[in-house]
Amino acid sequence: MNRARFLRILLCTGAVSLFLAPASVTAAGQASASKPWDEHVLTRDFEFSDLAKADKETIDELIAFGQRLFEGKFTRADGVGRPEATQAIVPTKRRRPVPQMFQRLPGLDANACASCHNEPVIGGAGSFTANVFVSEGFESADFDTTDPQFSNERGTNALQGAGLIELLAREMTADLRAQRAEAAAKARATGSEVSAALETKGVSFGTITVKPDGTIDVSQLEGIDYDLTLRPFGQKGVFASLRQFSVNALNHHHGIQAVERFGSQWTGSNDFDGDEHPDELSPGQVSAIVAWQATLPAPTRKTALPDVWAEAAAIGEATFTEIGCAACHKPALPLESLVFQDPNPFENAGTLRPSDVEAPIRIDLGTLEWVKTLPKDEEGRTLVPLFGDLKRHRIADAARETLGNELLGQRFVARDVFITAELWGIGSTAPYGHRGDITDLGDIIEAHGGEATDARKAYSALPDEDKENVIAFLRSLEIAE
Incomplete structure (x- = not known):
């Protein structure tokens, strides 16, 4: 494995090829990581292109390291802190310098994922004392108050079975988009408006009406965004994937920035948060924490x-x-299908997408013993x-x-x-x-x-x-x- 964390991922945007900047483990960090008292959590990396064709042993190593990332208490040496950046999903600069690293309200509010996700086991829910405060999401005010005008208070959701949840959402998204495409094709062929009831896996999402010119009336949609992407994570249902959820949470709660969201490709800087730790979290490391969450046993x-x-x-x-x-x-x-693909085929810009890599990582959840115990329907x-x-x-x-x-x-x-x-x-x-x-x-x-x-x-x-x-x-x- 490449312990220097050099990662190049080809991003195809038209005829232009862009490369994500490498995330690097410093020589001092490597030396410290070899000592039994080392405090680092980000002690190794995985080359994403290798993971796409990795054997079971390597995938098991990826999952094990993902557990370390979830449980480990991130340190300043890992890149904890975001003195010049907010908790926002879209990389956003602060209006004024942060007075202290941990602030509890806009964050940082934890130095480990397991600080909140720990009941009754690691990866689980959290008590009231672990509540967090979130803003609208895309942009984030610098707030230091519990005034509900500035933030919403949130409890901690459990992550058990999350890989199956994401796979369900992907299949349902694909079904709904196929129904939309069929209605659009029919409208073009007949020259008349076509209304289509959208339903997948026994769940109704209302109705769309497609005009012959391709315009779509979405006013009768129910319970889903207009792009027909199911976003199963977060209490409002706003995150499509464990990858997006993790990239957001690592910045918000810990001040650990993923290169794929906060790196120079999107922000023009390899140290957007101004903590003097460039390129803090590589795509391979994000995949590790995703793989561990995706394989957590269902309740x-x-x-x-x-x-x-x-x-x-x-x-x-x-x-x-x-x-x-x-x-x-x-x-x-x-x-x-029980094959979990990373990255998610319906991912948004700012999180690694299938078009950004030569091939995705594939983890067959069907090989896990706890998955084998789940019932099957008459269609298998x-x-x-x-x-x-x-x-x-x-x-x-x-x-x-x-x-x-x-x-x-x-x-x-x-x-x-x-x-x-x-x-x-x-x-x-x-x-x-x-x-x-x-x-x-x-x-x-x-x-x-x-x-x-x-x-x-x-x-x-x-x-x-x-x-x-x-x-x-x-x-x-x-x-x-």
């Missing part, structure tokens, strides 16, 4: 339950469906038991404001709209809600409004025993320790 169900709990959970699961909760929290979605597709639909919904209204009382939108998503939370693992991830400030499962159900009003009213009308059965069912969905 399961509690086993060896006492008879009284097992009976209550079975009744509660049936009641959960009967009262309408499963309309959004769908018990399972079918997955065609893997059933992913997420209890979700990867769709955004309005879940607050005037009668129930708790889940929509923010003042800032995020990535053009309305304040009262959130992606359906996957409930697998919910028995291990208290407290609840996007701020992690609701302590009881019954309370979070009662907080639902908007599109969830009918289901919430049905739950509210249940006898106490039936409500307890629903809670027994939800508490049986766990992240295994």
Whole structure:
């Protein structure tokens, strides 16, 4: 492996070829890394072009190093800090120098991913004390206040099963775009407007109308962006991939900048954040942290339950469906392919894309023992038991404001709209809600409004025993320790 981190990735933009600047481990860093007391986390690199044709042993090394990056506590020697840059998704300079490295509100607010993602295991959720503060997203004000005019407070989501979630989103995106293309072709051929209902894996995303000239009326779309890309990560459903999520989070929380977003290709500088550490995180290193997250085992169900709990959970699961909760929290979605490709084929500019590399990394999740235990449908597709639909919904209204009382939108998503939370693992991830400030499962159900009003009213009308059965069912969905 090339420990000097020299990485060249050909970026095809028309007839112009651009090269990402290399991320470098200094000689001092290499010397220190050989000592048992070394504090560095970024102690090695992977040549991306090698990973695309790597054998299983090398992919296993990549995943293992990704775990080190997730758990390791980044240091100044790794490039921690962003004195001249904000937390924004788009590289944005601060209006004034940062007074101190760690500020808790606009960040830095952690020096390890596992500082927040740690309950009940590394990669899991986080307690209320681990909440973060996020701005609108694209640009970021320099704020040092909890005033909701400047930021939204967010709890920590669990990452277990995230690789399967991303694969589902990719297949659903491809389905929806194919339906759009079919409608456009029909409109051109007939010379008439064509309306098409968009649905994939049993989830409806509304309707589009295509005119013969190719213009598309998207006013009847539901729960997805106009580009028909499912973005399953983040509580508002705004990140399409673990790679994008990781690049954003590493800058926001740790001040570690990925070359593919903050390097000279996009910013004209190899030290955009002004911390005197150029080219801090290479594409190969980002792929390591992505690979580890993508292979995290999916949540399961509690086993060896006492008879009284097992009976209550079975009744509660049936009641959960009967009262309408499963309309959004769908018990399972079918997955065609288990091959995880990095980078994501639907990635945005500013994050590594397939066109930026000769070939992507491919990890067959189907070889993992925990994936082999998942059920299959009659067509042989893997059933992913997420209890979700990867769709955004309005879940607050005037009668129930708790889940929509923010003042800032995020990535053009309305304040009262959130992606359906996957409930697998919910028995291990208290407290609840996007701020992690609701302590009881019954309370979070009662907080639902908007599109969830009918289901919430049905739950509210249940006898106490039936409500307890629903809670027994939800508490049986766990992240295994």
